[in-house]
Amino acid sequence: MTPQSHDDALAFYAAHGPITAPGEQAALLTGLPTDIAALSRAVWGARPAPGRGRDARPDAGARPAG
Numbered sequence: 001m002t003p004q005s006h007d008d009a010l011a012f013y014a015a016h017g018p019i020t021a022p023g024e025q026a027a028l029l030t031g032l033p034t035d036i037a038a039l040s041r042a043v044w045g046a047r048p049a050p051g052r053g054r055d056a057r058p059d060a061g062a063r064p065a066g
Contacts, residue, residue, distance in 0.1 A: 033039045
């Protein structure tokens with residue numbers, strides 16, 4: 001399915017697809033926050049994602065050329 005309108009797009013991206021559907025594990029999602037910031041804190045704790053925030057190395061995303 002390709003979203004045709006803004007409302008279609010919201011519904012499309014708000015729904016699980018075959019790969020992301022929790023299936024038998026859906027009960028594990030009960031009780032998780034629905035607010036994005038609160039969900040992020042629940043998943044990551046009070047720390048930033050790896051490689052981000054105050055403790056990130058300035059060259060963390062650098063890759064050698066060639």
